[in-house]
Amino acid sequence: MDLSQEEFELIQSLLESQLTPFGFESSPLLIKWYNEQVDKKFKFKSIHEDSLAFCVTSTSEMFERGFLPFVFESGICRDLRNALDESIGFYLKKMCQDLQNYQPIFYRDSDLEPGTRRPAFLAQTAAHVSGVAYYYHPSEIIQSAKREGIPLPWSEEDQQGRVYGVSIHHKYGGWFAIRGLIILQNVKYKSLQQTPPPDVVESIQLKVKLLNDFNFSNWKNWNYRDIIPVHPKMKYSQLQRKYFETEPKLRYDSLHDELKQSWLNLKEM
Template sequence: MATSSHNVDNVVRTLRESLKTLGFEVYPFKIGWYNAVVSQAHQLKYSADTLAVVVLSTPSMFENSFLPFLQRCSWKDIRDPVDQCVAHAISTCVSEHFSDQSVDISYDYEMQSNRKPKFLAQTAAHVAGAARYYQHTDIENPPWGNKKMFGVCIHPRLGGWFAIRAVLVWKDVEVGKELQQVPPPDCVSSQEARIKLLEKFNYNWQDWTYRDIVPTEESYSTRQREYFITPPAQRGALLRQWGFIPETETKTVNNI
């Protein structure tokens, strides 16, 4: 197993240079960091020092990657355009730059045979220092008592205007002390703000106001908001209205 810092630096730098212009961010972490904070059922089956990377999509992904993908894709086998756009971008990067290395790719929408997710996306983003995962355990004397409240990641520059898309594992690259774990920025630091965040996310997530819990450098464009606000079953019709699906296309456009 390779252990030099050059290998780690090269992997991260190459990924960032390849994916940044497409609207993605890349953050490395050790498998052991992730496995230390999840249950045994969710642990990733690699050695603790194995190099992994979490990939986030930023708001610019929509215009820089998704819309161009729609213009050139064939609609015969399209199920979810966003998922397939992300998979195309990441798999192309890996095949072009790491064809001689063993890389496992897991996407946020993939499930194991037992119906558990292949990885816990928000935990991966947190341990990699990409975005802080705020949960009910971060609240002292929560006003909602023992009621279950789902947690949410907040990015220090993008707030909630991002998505966690994939985890990549370099099976033959082991990380040494050159990669130190850095906690994600605590950008929602007050108890009042944390309560507001979790309540907005759990009770009113559809209005998206939780995404603006902190000042942001970038958010979704008008067209991107229209796409994601549209129910999945109607997005095909929206894409046809935008001119991305030919009128002659016979494939049903529902549920894509």
């Protein structure tokens, strides 16, 4: 079906009402925007190019408002070592239930293409083409640095396959995560206008620093996330940082009391 602007705004409003209370946000895109940017093996070949999709991201609030209630309140968490992925799937499925008329399907950022080790979709590309976060691609930055004579803080050997790109949000910096993609299979919205994400890391020197901090600095220091100024309230809480810094198989057992107390405190507010 071809959407009118009014119908599109209704879908956006419905998603927002489902997402915001749990610390999620979404940004619309057309499948063709994504397909134009990825290799053949990653394209959505069986979905019409004008199909409407939404890239779903989480803010710093998702941990306390979405994840902790899922673990301690929902009663459906089956694998505490995989609780975060389970919670993302739970909320994406919940969103899709209210969009059944549009034949929705969803992918988590952790999902793999069946029978392969390839991701089901390239999350950073989806975020970039939807305008939600700028993807800083290493090859582009390395080429620009070499043209301008800016030294790279890593070796040529490291440069071959070890330097990965990273996405930065114009408001949250690196204090956010790309969580999933919802595709409305029978919805076309050709009039959707693409809005490029803001390039907020302005100089090549800072972009090189961003890649270096993301790839080679100890990720537990969180430096790359602060490549642009971010309000303290938009950053991950100390408990959330501690959770992600802990080895996945140890997270729940070692942090159970702190996690539950945080959830109880939130319930009392």
